Amino acid sequence: MQLLIKKVTIISPTSKYHLKKKDILISNGIIDKIADSIVEKNAKVIEGKGLYVSVGWMDLFADFCDPGHEQKETCITGSKAAAAGGYTDVCLIPNTNPSNSSKSTVEYLKNNSTIVNLHPIGSISKNIEGKDLAEMYDMRLSGAIAFSDGKKPVQQSGLLLKALEYIKTFDGMVIEIPEDYSIAQNGQMHEGEMSTRLGMQGKASIAESIHLQRNIELLQYTQSKLHVTGVSTQKGIELIRQAKKKGLNITCSVTPHHLLLTDNQLITYNSLYKTTPPLRTEVDRKALVKGVLDGTIDCIATHHTPQDWDSKQVEFEYAKEGMIGLQTAFSLLLSVNENIPLETWIHLLTDAPREILQIDKPEIAEKSKACLTLFNTHEKWNFDATTNKSKSTNSPYFGQTLTGKVIGIINNNQWHFNE
Amino acid sequence: MRLSVKHLLGIKDLTKEDIELIFQTADNFKAVLSRPIKKVPTLRDTTIVNLFYENSTRTRISFELAEKRLGADTINFATSSSSVSKGEGLIDTVNNILSMKVDMVVMRHSASGAPHFLANHIQVPIINAGDGTNEHPTQALLDAYSIREKCQTLRGKKVAIIGDIMHSRVALSNIFCLQKLGAEVLVVGPPTLIPKHIESLGVQVTYDVREALQWCDVANVLRIQLERQNKPLFSSLREYALFYGVNKKLLDSLQKEIIIMHPGPINRGVEIDSDVADGPHSIILNQVENGVAIRMAILYLLAGKTSAE
Numbered sequence: 001m002q003l004l005i006k007k008v009t010i011i012s013p014t015s016k017y018h019l020k021k022k023d024i025l026i027s028n029g030i031i032d033k034i035a036d037s038i039v040e041k042n043a044k045v046i047e048g049k050g051l052y053v054s055v056g057w058m059d060l061f062a063d064f065c066d067p068g069h070e071q072k073e074t075c076i077t078g079s080k081a082a083a084a085g086g087y088t089d090v091c092l093i094p095n096t097n098p099s100n101s102s103k104s105t106v107e108y109l110k111n112n113s114t115i116v117n118l119h120p121i122g123s124i125s126k127n128i129e130g131k132d133l134a135e136m137y138d139m140r141l142s143g144a145i146a147f148s149d150g151k152k153p154v155q156q157s158g159l160l161l162k163a164l165e166y167i168k169t170f171d172g173m174v175i176e177i178p179e180d181y182s183i184a185q186n187g188q189m190h191e192g193e194m195s196t197r198l199g200m201q202g203k204a205s206i207a208e209s210i211h212l213q214r215n216i217e218l219l220q221y222t223q224s225k226l227h228v229t230g231v232s233t234q235k236g237i238e239l240i241r242q243a244k245k246k247g248l249n250i251t252c253s254v255t256p257h258h259l260l261l262t263d264n265q266l267i268t269y270n271s272l273y274k275t276t277p278p279l280r281t282e283v284d285r286k287a288l289v290k291g292v293l294d295g296t297i298d299c300i301a302t303h304h305t306p307q308d309w310d311s312k313q314v315e316f317e318y319a320k321e322g323m324i325g326l327q328t329a330f331s332l333l334l335s336v337n338e339n340i341p342l343e344t345w346i347h348l349l350t351d352a353p354r355e356i357l358q359i360d361k362p363e364i365a366e367k368s369k370a371c372l373t374l375f376n377t378h379e380k381w382n383f384d385a386t387t388n389k390s391k392s393t394n395s396p397y398f399g400q401t402l403t404g405k406v407i408g409i410i411n412n413n414q415w416h417f418n419e
Numbered sequence: 420m421r422l423s424v425k426h427l428l429g430i431k432d433l434t435k436e437d438i439e440l441i442f443q444t445a446d447n448f449k450a451v452l453s454r455p456i457k458k459v460p461t462l463r464d465t466t467i468v469n470l471f472y473e474n475s476t477r478t479r480i481s482f483e484l485a486e487k488r489l490g491a492d493t494i495n496f497a498t499s500s501s502s503v504s505k506g507e508g509l510i511d512t513v514n515n516i517l518s519m520k521v522d523m524v525v526m527r528h529s530a531s532g533a534p535h536f537l538a539n540h541i542q543v544p545i546i547n548a549g550d551g552t553n554e555h556p557t558q559a560l561l562d563a564y565s566i567r568e569k570c571q572t573l574r575g576k577k578v579a580i581i582g583d584i585m586h587s588r589v590a591l592s593n594i595f596c597l598q599k600l601g602a603e604v605l606v607v608g609p610p611t612l613i614p615k616h617i618e619s620l621g622v623q624v625t626y627d628v629r630e631a632l633q634w635c636d637v638a639n640v641l642r643i644q645l646e647r648q649n650k651p652l653f654s655s656l657r658e659y660a661l662f663y664g665v666n667k668k669l670l671d672s673l674q675k676e677i678i679i680m681h682p683g684p685i686n687r688g689v690e691i692d693s694d695v696a697d698g699p700h701s702i703i704l705n706q707v708e709n710g711v712a713i714r715m716a717i718l719y720l721l722a723g724k725t726s727a728e
Contacts (some may be wrong), residue, residue, distance in 0.1 A: 057679065197431070197620065198532065198549075198621060199552045200553065201552065202615075314509065316530060317530035317532075317551065318530065
């Protein structure tokens with residue numbers, strides 16, 4: 001099985017071919033040859049105007065709802081969505097049913113890896129109850145890539161303290177969404193002028209910063225490793241910036257939708273914009289973009305959260321949170337029109353998450369395993385029922401034309417190309 | 420003249436001209452209501468469903484009376500529990516009712532934005548009879564109409580809204596309505612019951628009831644909505660009554676006359692004392708009376724009729 005990619009610009013700062021336009025020949029899942037011009041009659045040829053290639057993209061925080069909520073997504077449909085979105089690696093949050101709190105569920109998820117590598121995130125607490133530590137060591141040895149209670153951030157400081165200490169045995173990492181429930185309470189959206197106008201209970205920005213402040217204190221005390229995902233406020237990003245300056249082992253990620261959207265979107269009570277953390281203000285959004293530019297934000301996490309029709313087509317208050325994001329992430333990032341170079345986005349999608357998780361980084365070099373994503377930045381495509389691979393459609397971008405297309409991925413001696 | 424909107428979801432969506440049109444139409448219906456025969460055949464053969472997902476006495480009766488006096492056929496649907504706990508979703512319930520050829524929906528719901536959500540899924544006009552902590556537009560219209568009746572105009576009038584601003588859809592609708600008509604608004608209550616960002620709506624805020632009363636021409640006293648507070652937001656009803664209750668002694672000490680309003684139901688002895696609620700400056704029962712005329716006007720205008728006879 002040979003694949004010949006013609007006239008492709010390579011984006012990979014660690015590669016000697018960085019920013020060079022080459023032909024790449026892949027044989028049996030291995031990068032066979034990289035040269036100015038390759039002729040190979042038996043190979044399937046991939047070519048196109050403005051074609052780019054990078055190392056396969058990795059998502060740090062996605063929900064495939066499997067096992068337990070297979071009406072929303074499964075490992076199969078989620079992986080197809082990931083492949084279509086350019087992702088070769090996806091970390092899966094543990095909020096399934098049963099939750100990913102033991103070795104057996106970790107193995108179940110890992111065994112469902114196909115062209116897309118699935119990396120299970122084990123739960124911090126047993127059954128994500130937020131009370132007692134789950135068997136993290138055992139899960140780690142079975143392949144859990146990190147630990148988090150996922151969409152239910154740890155509220156008990158004492159429990160997080162124990163978790164941060166405990167994972168030091170095996171050099172683990174805790175991932176937290178920053179949200180203090182006692183402040184966020186029944187909030188449906190960001191607390192601000194818009195929530196006041198809409199008569200909705202809000203989640204104050206301090207629900208994020210207080211939780212984050214606490215986590216940073218705990219991190220300093222334990223000298224462990226923490227990743228904060230879904231940071232959404234100006235204050236939040238500033239706290240992380242300061243913690244990094246202090247030399248703490250802290251990293252963070254942001255979602256594409258937080259880089260693009262604000263709470264103004266909620267004016268029509270459209271539940272597709274209901275997310276956790278909530279969409280914040282323009283000031284916050286700008287602060288996140290600045291965080292990308294100055295390197296405070298380490299990577300992108302899609303927070304891909306499939307919800308079936310019935311979970312969203314109800315009164316806003318009863319609607320479930322989240323949006324699907326794997327297939328739209330790249331186009332969304334390109335539309336964050338703030339002079340952020342393509343190379344920055346690609347770094348945040350490729351090497352950055354692997355550095356955070358301390359796993360091997362694939363390379364674009366001859367004789368290396370082919371783990372690649374092909375894309376362009378100019379082509380328009382429709383995100384609709386014909387292109388959507390997820391089992392769910394809960395995205396405000398569903399039905400829209402987006403710019404910047406993922407052509408396909410190559411991984412594990414398999415390939416997938418979008419039509 | 421027609422309204423600029425198809426539904427009455429909130430005062431937010433109305434123009435000043437819409438509100439004035441509603442008032443003019445209500446003037447005509449108020450005249451009708453004082454005749455020996457109070458019924459007109461204007462909405463004959465129009466079927467209206469009153470969907471009450473939340474308890475209501477005054478609003479429901481007022482709507483039903485308004486509908487009946489316009490000659491409409493009415494259906495009442497009430498459930499104390501939410502649609503979700505009943506198992507049937509809102510869209511399903513409403514579509515089932517509409518398939519029986521219903522022409523208009525009046526809905527009260529505990530979730531903010533529920534009528535906006537419904538408006539995306541059904542074709543017939545919807546009138547919001549209160550949604551969560553968002554809006555209660557017909558209440559605000561009848562409140563403003565009652566002030567107008569008493570003071571001729573709202574322009575330049577100072578209105579204090581007192582009490583549980585955070586959980587009150589009446590407060591939010593009143594703010595929008597009064598501002599559109601040129602009145603100034605001040606909200607007052609314990610800080611825990613005042614939304615953090617309320618000033619962004621252009622209202623003044625104080626925590627001192629006396630100061631508010633000293634400032635205002637009209638005081639709209641709101642009900643303490645204990646049922647909406649998950650955790651208590653003030654220490655006790657006794658303390659609330661002591662520091663935020665409107666009583667005669669307080670009013671007498673101001674040496675000025677203030678119009679007293681309350682959207683009901685009243686917690687007597689808590690937010691307002693009986694001698695104030697029933698006193699000479701209270702227009703609480705006028706509000707209720709005007710409610711029918713206002714709702715007749717809205718039903719009439721949204722039913723697609725062009726102007727009142």
